[in-house]
Amino acid sequence: MQHEDAVPARLRAAGKRYGSTCALDGVDLTLHGGEVLALLGANGAGKSTAVGLLLGLLQPDAGQATLLGMAPEALAARRGAGVMLQSAGIPGTLRVGELLELTRSYYPAPRSVADCVALAGLDGLLGRRYGRLSGGQQRRVQFALAICGRPQVLFLDEPTTGLDIQAREQVWRAVRELVAEGSAVLLTTHYLEEAEALADRVVMLEAGRVVAAGSVAEVRARVVQRRIRCASTLDADTVARWPQVHSATRQGESLEIVASAAEAVVRRLLDGDPQLHDLEVRRAGLADAFLELSRESRQEAA
Numbered sequence: 001m002q003h004e005d006a007v008p009a010r011l012r013a014a015g016k017r018y019g020s021t022c023a024l025d026g027v028d029l030t031l032h033g034g035e036v037l038a039l040l041g042a043n044g045a046g047k048s049t050a051v052g053l054l055l056g057l058l059q060p061d062a063g064q065a066t067l068l069g070m071a072p073e074a075l076a077a078r079r080g081a082g083v084m085l086q087s088a089g090i091p092g093t094l095r096v097g098e099l100l101e102l103t104r105s106y107y108p109a110p111r112s113v114a115d116c117v118a119l120a121g122l123d124g125l126l127g128r129r130y131g132r133l134s135g136g137q138q139r140r141v142q143f144a145l146a147i148c149g150r151p152q153v154l155f156l157d158e159p160t161t162g163l164d165i166q167a168r169e170q171v172w173r174a175v176r177e178l179v180a181e182g183s184a185v186l187l188t189t190h191y192l193e194e195a196e197a198l199a200d201r202v203v204m205l206e207a208g209r210v211v212a213a214g215s216v217a218e219v220r221a222r223v224v225q226r227r228i229r230c231a232s233t234l235d236a237d238t239v240a241r242w243p244q245v246h247s248a249t250r251q252g253e254s255l256e257i258v259a260s261a262a263e264a265v266v267r268r269l270l271d272g273d274p275q276l277h278d279l280e281v282r283r284a285g286l287a288d289a290f291l292e293l294s295r296e297s298r299q300e301a302a
Protein backbone atom coordinates (compact mmCIF):
# COMPACT_ATOMS: atom_id res chain seq x y z
CA MET A 1 0.00 0.00 0.00
CA GLN A 2 2.95 2.26 0.69
CA HIS A 3 4.61 4.55 -1.79
CA GLU A 4 8.34 3.98 -2.33
CA ASP A 5 8.91 7.27 -0.58
CA ALA A 6 7.31 6.02 2.63
CA VAL A 7 9.07 8.23 5.13
CA PRO A 8 6.73 8.44 8.10
CA ALA A 9 6.06 12.16 7.74
CA ARG A 10 7.44 14.95 5.60
CA LEU A 11 6.88 18.62 4.88
CA ARG A 12 8.48 20.03 1.76
CA ALA A 13 8.71 23.81 1.51
CA ALA A 14 5.35 23.93 3.25
CA GLY A 15 3.58 27.25 3.60
CA LYS A 16 0.31 28.14 5.29
CA ARG A 17 -1.38 31.50 5.79
CA TYR A 18 -4.42 32.44 7.79
CA GLY A 19 -5.51 35.70 6.21
CA SER A 20 -2.65 38.11 6.78
CA THR A 21 -0.90 35.79 9.28
CA CYS A 22 1.85 33.67 7.82
CA ALA A 23 1.77 30.59 10.10
CA LEU A 24 4.33 28.53 8.13
CA ASP A 25 6.80 29.81 5.57
CA GLY A 26 8.73 27.27 3.49
CA VAL A 27 9.18 24.64 6.18
CA ASP A 28 11.09 21.43 5.43
CA LEU A 29 10.82 18.66 7.95
CA THR A 30 11.38 14.91 7.70
CA LEU A 31 10.47 12.37 10.36
CA HIS A 32 12.23 9.01 10.04
CA GLY A 33 11.25 5.60 11.42
CA GLY A 34 12.67 4.73 14.83
CA GLU A 35 13.24 8.30 15.93
CA VAL A 36 11.67 10.99 18.06
CA LEU A 37 11.69 14.40 16.43
CA ALA A 38 10.82 17.26 18.75
CA LEU A 39 9.14 20.25 17.19
CA LEU A 40 9.88 23.23 19.39
CA GLY A 41 8.79 26.82 19.32
CA ALA A 42 7.13 29.54 21.33
CA ASN A 43 3.35 30.02 21.32
CA GLY A 44 2.23 30.83 17.80
CA ALA A 45 5.48 29.61 16.17
CA GLY A 46 3.57 27.28 13.86
CA LYS A 47 3.86 23.87 15.53
CA SER A 48 0.15 22.99 15.49
CA THR A 49 -0.12 24.20 11.92
CA ALA A 50 2.76 21.89 10.91
CA VAL A 51 1.08 18.96 12.66
CA GLY A 52 -2.28 19.91 11.12
CA LEU A 53 -0.75 19.74 7.62
CA LEU A 54 0.86 16.36 8.30
CA LEU A 55 -2.45 14.97 9.53
CA GLY A 56 -4.43 16.36 6.61
CA LEU A 57 -6.50 18.54 8.95
CA LEU A 58 -5.20 21.59 7.06
CA GLN A 59 -4.16 22.05 3.45
CA PRO A 60 -0.86 23.76 2.63
CA ASP A 61 -0.97 26.92 0.48
CA ALA A 62 2.49 26.09 -0.80
CA GLY A 63 4.69 23.00 -0.82
CA GLN A 64 3.61 19.53 0.17
CA ALA A 65 2.82 17.35 3.18
CA THR A 66 3.02 13.57 3.13
CA LEU A 67 2.18 10.95 5.72
CA LEU A 68 3.71 7.51 5.18
CA GLY A 69 4.49 8.57 1.63
CA MET A 70 0.84 9.33 0.88
CA ALA A 71 -1.47 12.31 0.95
CA PRO A 72 -2.26 12.72 4.66
CA GLU A 73 -6.01 12.43 3.98
CA ALA A 74 -5.63 8.90 2.54
CA LEU A 75 -7.31 6.30 4.73
CA ALA A 76 -4.25 4.05 4.59
CA ALA A 77 -2.10 6.92 5.85
CA ARG A 78 -4.53 7.69 8.69
CA ARG A 79 -4.58 4.02 9.70
CA GLY A 80 -0.82 4.08 10.10
CA ALA A 81 -0.87 7.11 12.37
CA GLY A 82 -1.68 7.60 16.03
CA VAL A 83 -2.55 11.03 17.31
CA MET A 84 -2.68 12.71 20.69
CA LEU A 85 -3.70 16.32 20.24
CA GLN A 86 -4.31 18.99 22.85
CA SER A 87 -8.05 19.09 22.32
CA ALA A 88 -9.21 15.52 22.45
CA GLY A 89 -13.01 15.70 21.90
CA ILE A 90 -13.55 12.31 23.56
CA PRO A 91 -17.10 11.53 24.73
CA GLY A 92 -17.14 11.72 28.52
CA THR A 93 -19.92 9.19 29.03
CA LEU A 94 -17.98 6.26 27.58
CA ARG A 95 -15.94 4.05 29.86
CA VAL A 96 -12.20 3.80 29.30
CA GLY A 97 -12.46 0.14 28.26
CA GLU A 98 -15.15 0.99 25.70
CA LEU A 99 -13.07 3.84 24.28
CA LEU A 100 -10.10 1.55 23.90
CA GLU A 101 -12.15 -1.19 22.19
CA LEU A 102 -13.72 1.32 19.85
CA THR A 103 -10.43 2.95 18.87
CA ARG A 104 -8.66 -0.41 18.50
CA SER A 105 -11.38 -1.49 16.05
CA TYR A 106 -10.30 1.20 13.55
CA TYR A 107 -6.86 -0.33 13.13
CA PRO A 108 -5.81 -3.46 11.25
CA ALA A 109 -3.45 -4.91 13.90
CA PRO A 110 -4.11 -3.23 17.23
CA ARG A 111 -2.25 -3.73 20.46
CA SER A 112 -3.95 -5.84 23.14
CA VAL A 113 -5.92 -3.99 25.80
CA ALA A 114 -3.54 -5.37 28.43
CA ASP A 115 -0.57 -3.89 26.53
CA CYS A 116 -2.27 -0.52 26.29
CA VAL A 117 -3.06 -0.55 30.01
CA ALA A 118 0.54 -1.39 30.83
CA LEU A 119 2.09 1.13 28.42
CA ALA A 120 -0.15 4.04 29.40
CA GLY A 121 -0.53 3.23 33.11
CA LEU A 122 -4.29 2.68 33.06
CA ASP A 123 -4.49 0.11 35.87
CA GLY A 124 -7.91 0.20 37.51
CA LEU A 125 -9.32 2.75 35.07
CA LEU A 126 -10.95 0.54 32.39
CA GLY A 127 -14.39 0.57 34.05
CA ARG A 128 -14.39 4.31 34.78
CA ARG A 129 -16.26 6.89 32.69
CA TYR A 130 -13.83 9.11 30.80
CA GLY A 131 -15.62 12.31 31.86
CA ARG A 132 -15.17 11.48 35.55
CA LEU A 133 -11.40 11.02 35.36
CA SER A 134 -8.86 13.56 36.56
CA GLY A 135 -7.09 15.66 33.92
CA GLY A 136 -3.93 13.57 34.25
CA GLN A 137 -5.88 10.30 33.99
CA GLN A 138 -7.63 11.60 30.87
CA ARG A 139 -4.27 12.48 29.36
CA ARG A 140 -3.08 8.91 29.95
CA VAL A 141 -6.23 7.56 28.27
CA GLN A 142 -5.56 9.86 25.29
CA PHE A 143 -2.05 8.45 25.11
CA ALA A 144 -3.41 4.87 25.18
CA LEU A 145 -5.83 5.71 22.36
CA ALA A 146 -2.98 7.21 20.32
CA ILE A 147 -0.83 4.09 20.60
CA CYS A 148 -3.46 1.32 20.61
CA GLY A 149 -3.38 0.93 16.82
CA ARG A 150 0.35 0.14 16.82
CA PRO A 151 0.96 3.22 14.66
CA GLN A 152 4.01 3.53 12.44
CA VAL A 153 3.95 7.24 13.11
CA LEU A 154 2.78 8.83 16.31
CA PHE A 155 1.95 12.52 16.83
CA LEU A 156 2.18 13.66 20.41
CA ASP A 157 1.18 17.25 21.03
CA GLU A 158 2.20 18.32 24.54
CA PRO A 159 1.70 14.74 25.77
CA THR A 160 2.73 15.23 29.37
CA THR A 161 1.05 18.54 30.18
CA GLY A 162 -0.80 18.06 33.46
CA LEU A 163 0.88 14.76 34.31
CA ASP A 164 2.69 14.21 37.59
CA ILE A 165 6.32 13.16 37.48
CA GLN A 166 5.58 9.44 37.73
CA ALA A 167 2.99 9.51 34.95
CA ARG A 168 5.27 11.62 32.81
CA GLU A 169 8.09 9.12 33.17
CA GLN A 170 5.71 6.31 32.31
CA VAL A 171 4.82 8.11 29.06
CA TRP A 172 8.51 8.66 28.32
CA ARG A 173 9.23 4.95 28.90
CA ALA A 174 6.36 3.99 26.61
CA VAL A 175 7.57 6.36 23.90
CA ARG A 176 11.05 4.85 24.09
CA GLU A 177 9.56 1.34 23.76
CA LEU A 178 7.55 2.34 20.71
CA VAL A 179 10.56 3.93 19.08
CA ALA A 180 12.65 0.85 19.80
CA GLU A 181 9.98 -1.13 17.91
CA GLY A 182 10.51 1.20 14.92
CA SER A 183 7.73 3.78 15.33
CA ALA A 184 8.41 7.37 14.37
CA VAL A 185 7.31 9.99 16.87
CA LEU A 186 6.72 13.68 16.26
CA LEU A 187 6.63 15.38 19.62
CA THR A 188 5.62 18.96 20.20
CA THR A 189 6.42 20.19 23.63
CA HIS A 190 7.08 23.31 25.65
CA TYR A 191 9.09 21.25 28.12
CA LEU A 192 12.61 21.44 26.80
CA GLU A 193 13.70 18.82 29.29
CA GLU A 194 11.18 16.51 27.64
CA ALA A 195 12.78 17.14 24.25
CA GLU A 196 16.18 16.63 25.81
CA ALA A 197 15.10 13.36 27.43
CA LEU A 198 13.32 11.89 24.41
CA ALA A 199 14.30 13.46 21.14
CA ASP A 200 16.92 12.24 18.69
CA ARG A 201 16.53 15.43 16.70
CA VAL A 202 14.90 18.80 17.19
CA VAL A 203 13.44 21.32 14.79
CA MET A 204 12.92 24.79 16.20
CA LEU A 205 10.30 27.02 14.65
CA GLU A 206 10.12 30.76 15.06
CA ALA A 207 7.36 32.74 13.36
CA GLY A 208 6.70 29.93 10.89
CA ARG A 209 10.30 29.34 9.85
CA VAL A 210 12.86 26.73 10.87
CA VAL A 211 15.56 28.53 12.86
CA ALA A 212 17.52 25.46 13.96
CA ALA A 213 17.47 21.76 13.18
CA GLY A 214 19.71 18.89 14.15
CA SER A 215 20.44 16.55 17.00
CA VAL A 216 19.90 17.87 20.51
CA ALA A 217 23.68 18.06 20.90
CA GLU A 218 24.14 19.93 17.61
CA VAL A 219 21.51 22.51 18.41
CA ARG A 220 22.91 22.94 21.89
CA ALA A 221 26.39 23.33 20.44
CA ARG A 222 25.28 26.18 18.17
CA VAL A 223 24.97 28.18 21.31
CA VAL A 224 28.47 28.27 22.71
CA GLN A 225 27.34 29.51 26.03
CA ARG A 226 28.51 28.62 29.46
CA ARG A 227 26.72 29.55 32.62
CA ILE A 228 29.04 30.38 35.47
CA ARG A 229 27.77 30.81 38.99
CA CYS A 230 29.80 31.62 42.08
CA ALA A 231 29.56 33.29 45.44
CA SER A 232 31.65 36.43 45.04
CA THR A 233 31.73 40.09 46.01
CA LEU A 234 32.91 41.18 42.53
CA ASP A 235 30.77 43.89 40.97
CA ALA A 236 28.35 42.42 38.41
CA ASP A 237 28.42 45.49 36.13
CA THR A 238 32.23 45.35 35.97
CA VAL A 239 32.24 41.63 35.19
CA ALA A 240 29.59 42.19 32.51
CA ARG A 241 32.13 44.34 30.59
CA TRP A 242 34.85 41.64 30.53
CA PRO A 243 35.69 40.02 27.17
CA GLN A 244 33.58 36.90 26.36
CA VAL A 245 31.02 37.79 29.01
CA HIS A 246 27.48 38.25 27.63
CA SER A 247 25.86 39.13 30.91
CA ALA A 248 26.52 39.18 34.64
CA THR A 249 23.86 39.61 37.26
CA ARG A 250 23.82 39.44 41.00
CA GLN A 251 21.31 37.35 42.90
CA GLY A 252 22.04 37.83 46.58
CA GLU A 253 25.47 36.44 47.31
CA SER A 254 25.59 34.73 43.97
CA LEU A 255 27.03 36.12 40.73
CA GLU A 256 25.44 34.63 37.57
CA ILE A 257 27.47 34.97 34.40
CA VAL A 258 26.71 33.93 30.82
CA ALA A 259 29.89 33.72 28.76
CA SER A 260 30.97 32.40 25.37
CA ALA A 261 33.88 30.53 26.98
CA ALA A 262 34.41 29.62 30.60
CA GLU A 263 38.16 29.25 31.11
CA ALA A 264 39.40 32.83 30.72
CA VAL A 265 36.46 34.20 32.66
CA VAL A 266 36.91 31.75 35.52
CA ARG A 267 40.64 32.59 35.71
CA ARG A 268 39.88 36.27 35.92
CA LEU A 269 37.18 35.70 38.53
CA LEU A 270 39.58 33.72 40.74
CA ASP A 271 42.31 36.36 40.32
CA GLY A 272 39.85 39.14 41.11
CA ASP A 273 38.36 37.57 44.22
CA PRO A 274 40.49 35.15 46.27
CA GLN A 275 37.49 34.57 48.58
CA LEU A 276 35.34 33.34 45.69
CA HIS A 277 33.64 30.00 46.42
CA ASP A 278 30.84 27.65 45.25
CA LEU A 279 32.03 27.94 41.64
CA GLU A 280 29.84 26.14 39.13
CA VAL A 281 30.14 26.02 35.32
CA ARG A 282 27.36 24.57 33.18
CA ARG A 283 27.06 24.02 29.44
CA ALA A 284 24.10 25.55 27.76
CA GLY A 285 21.08 23.28 27.87
CA LEU A 286 18.44 23.08 25.19
CA ALA A 287 16.52 25.79 27.04
CA ASP A 288 19.46 28.19 26.74
CA ALA A 289 19.95 27.27 23.09
CA PHE A 290 16.29 27.83 22.42
CA LEU A 291 16.23 31.27 24.02
CA GLU A 292 19.42 32.32 22.28
CA LEU A 293 18.36 31.11 18.83
CA SER A 294 14.94 32.73 19.18
CA ARG A 295 16.63 35.99 20.19
CA GLU A 296 19.05 35.79 17.24
CA SER A 297 16.27 35.18 14.75
CA ARG A 298 14.21 38.08 16.14
CA GLN A 299 17.24 40.33 15.82
CA GLU A 300 17.78 39.24 12.22
CA ALA A 301 14.14 39.91 11.43
CA ALA A 302 14.25 43.40 13.00
Ligand SMILES: Nc1ncnc2c1ncn2[C@@H]1O[C@H](COP(=O)(O)OP(=O)(O)OP(=O)(O)O)[C@@H](O)[C@H]1O
Pocket (backbone or CB within 6 Å): 018, 019, 021, 022, 023, 041, 042, 043, 044, 045, 046, 047, 048, 049, 050
Ligand atom coordinates in the same frame (compact mmCIF):
# COMPACT_ATOMS: atom_id res chain seq x y z
N1 LIG B 1 -7.46 29.16 12.53
C1 LIG B 1 -6.64 30.19 12.57
N2 LIG B 1 -6.99 31.41 12.14
C2 LIG B 1 -6.16 32.46 12.15
N3 LIG B 1 -4.88 32.40 12.61
C3 LIG B 1 -4.46 31.21 13.07
C4 LIG B 1 -5.30 30.06 13.10
N4 LIG B 1 -4.59 29.03 13.63
C5 LIG B 1 -3.38 29.53 13.92
N5 LIG B 1 -3.29 30.83 13.60
C6 LIG B 1 -2.10 31.70 13.74
O1 LIG B 1 -1.01 31.06 13.07
C7 LIG B 1 0.19 31.17 13.83
C8 LIG B 1 0.75 29.80 14.17
O2 LIG B 1 -0.17 29.14 15.05
P1 LIG B 1 0.06 27.66 15.59
O3 LIG B 1 -1.19 27.29 16.34
O4 LIG B 1 0.49 26.79 14.49
O5 LIG B 1 1.27 27.88 16.62
P2 LIG B 1 1.84 26.90 17.74
O6 LIG B 1 3.31 26.93 17.57
O7 LIG B 1 1.16 25.58 17.67
O8 LIG B 1 1.42 27.64 19.07
P3 LIG B 1 1.07 27.06 20.55
O9 LIG B 1 2.37 26.70 21.19
O10 LIG B 1 0.46 28.26 21.20
O11 LIG B 1 0.12 25.92 20.39
C9 LIG B 1 -0.17 32.02 15.03
O12 LIG B 1 0.15 33.36 14.74
C10 LIG B 1 -1.66 31.83 15.17
O13 LIG B 1 -2.25 32.96 15.79
